[in-house]
Amino acid sequence: MARRGSYAKGVARREEILESALDVIGRKGYQNASLKEIAEVVGVTPAAxxxxxxxxxELFTEVxxxxxxxxxLDPSALSADDARGAFLDVIRHNTEVPGLVALFSRLAVDAADPAHPAHPYFLDRSARLRESIADNFGGEQQPSALDPDTLARVIQAVSDGLQLQWMIDPTVDMPGIMAALIDALLPPTAPGP
Amino acid sequence: MARRGSYAKGVARREEILESALDVIGRKGYQNASLKEIAEVVGVTPAAxxxxxxxxxELFTEVxxxxxxxxxLDPSALSADDARGAFLDVIRHNTEVPGLVALFSRLAVDAADPAHPAHPYFLDRSARLRESIADNFGGEQQPSALDPDTLARVIQAVSDGLQLQWMIDPTVDMPGIMAALIDALLPPTAPGP
Structure with missing residues (x-):
């Protein structure tokens, strides 16, 4: 029982560190920080x-x-009705956490190396995101000129690519451009009778 | 005159180094190489x-x-007739120079820092690319649901974002997805009478 209690405490402590790192990186950025610097702002020892x-x-990937x-991001978390709104909300929220946008983009580049810990994360995330987009956008209710997998790859690419533009020029209107694209590819259908 | 001759030689030597770096990085990648390693493969001294x-x-930015x-990439280099084909050719060519795709993506992330030498390069390149896209796609001949600037930002974002997907999963069909998107946003118009 003591061991189990100590395991649960470890899990809880790990979660606390992650939430703290998520918050600090979102607000302040990661700026090529050393492990020591990250430990300091998160409030733990480098050894911890x-x-x-x-x-x-690994820490960055878990963040x-x-x-x-x-x-x-999970497909089950979005209903078809509010998929467009929820997706745009995520993009709007991203504009408030520039440090996470920078971390995501940097790791996306580094993860091209199959030995990088974020490599499986990006493969898996991409697959789930495409599933989510294919489930929630397009389909019989809302036909698109693109097949569901191509539509998903395009929306994912625009999301990632607009972030690169926005990091260099923060006046780029990420949610506005994405909304215009979704409306162009998936014209809203008239409500049924 | 001697000075002018020596200046011209310097310009020519700089060009040679750039072309060599472009070739080597395209084929072998830059892999966080040190200045010494780059100098070695390019065939010059680190001091040179x-x-x-x-x-x-600065070298990477010039590459x-x-x-x-x-x-x-310049707007004048594309005629309206073959803009789609020329643009897709560039993307097809990119699949043969993975090292340059990786270098471009990594510098796009690093250039978010306004002090990075690639920062003005990316701002300027983005403006020229949008001008080129607005001049060559869309317009009265080929109306799109998106205004020219939004269309340009979307195409640029898809191009950059697909590269991130392709670096992690080389089976991603960058030219095929881009072609499908251009056709969806800019349906080919029937030839005039």
């Missing part, structure tokens, strides 16, 4: 960070996973 | 690289500029 995550790259949880 | 470019970041020259 390594104990719970193994490396800085992105935790963010996806908060953003409700 | 610093003399001509000032820093590794991307040189690539744009080769790709004919």
């Amino acid at each position: 960070l390594l104990h719970y995550f193994g490396s800085k790259e 992105l996973r935790k963010r996806d949880e908060h953003d409700g | 690289l610093l003399h001509y470019f000032g820093s590794k970041e 991307l500029r040189k690539r744009d020259e080769h790709d004919g």
Whole structure:
């Protein structure tokens, strides 16, 4: 029982560190921070960070996973009715957490190396995001000129690509451009009788 | 005259180094290479690289500029008739130079820092690319549901975003997805009488 209690405490402590890292990175950015600097702002020792995550790259990858949880990326979390609104809300929220947008983009590049801890994360996230988009946009109710998988890849690409533009020029209207594209590819259908 | 001759030689030598770096990076990648490693594969001394470019970041930025020259990114280089084909050719060519795609993506992220030498490059490239897209796609001949600036931002975002997907999963069909999107947003018009 003592062991089980200590395991549960470890899980809780790991969660606390993740939530704290998510908050700090969102507000202040990660700016190529060292493990020591991250530990300091999160309020733990570098040894504790390594104990719970193994490396800085693993911690960063888990921060992105935790963010996806908060953003409700899973297909089941969106209903068809509010998929467009929920998706645009995530993009709007991103404009308030520039540090997470920068971390996501940087890790997306680094993860091209199959040995990087974020490589499986990005493969998996991409598959889930496409499933979510294919389930919630298009379909018989809302026909598109693009097949569901192509539509999903395009929406994902625009989301990631607009972030690169926005990081260099923060006046780029990410949610406005995405809304215009969704409306162009998926014209709203008249409500049924 | 001697000075002028020596200046011209310097310009020519700088060009040679750039072309060599463009070729080597395209084929072998840049893989976080040190200045010393880059100098070695390009076939010059690290001191020569610093003399001509000032820093590794400046060299990388100039490599991307040189690539744009080769790709004919300037608006004047495309005629309206073959804009779609020329644009897709560039994307097809990109699949053969993974090292340049990786370098471009990594610098796009790093350039978010206004002090990075690639920051003005990306701002300027983005403006020229949008001008090129607005001039060559859409317009009265080929009306789109998106206004020209939004259309340009979307096409640029899809291009950059598909690269992130492709680096992680090389089976992603970048030219095929882009072609489908252009056709969906800009349906080919029937030839006039």
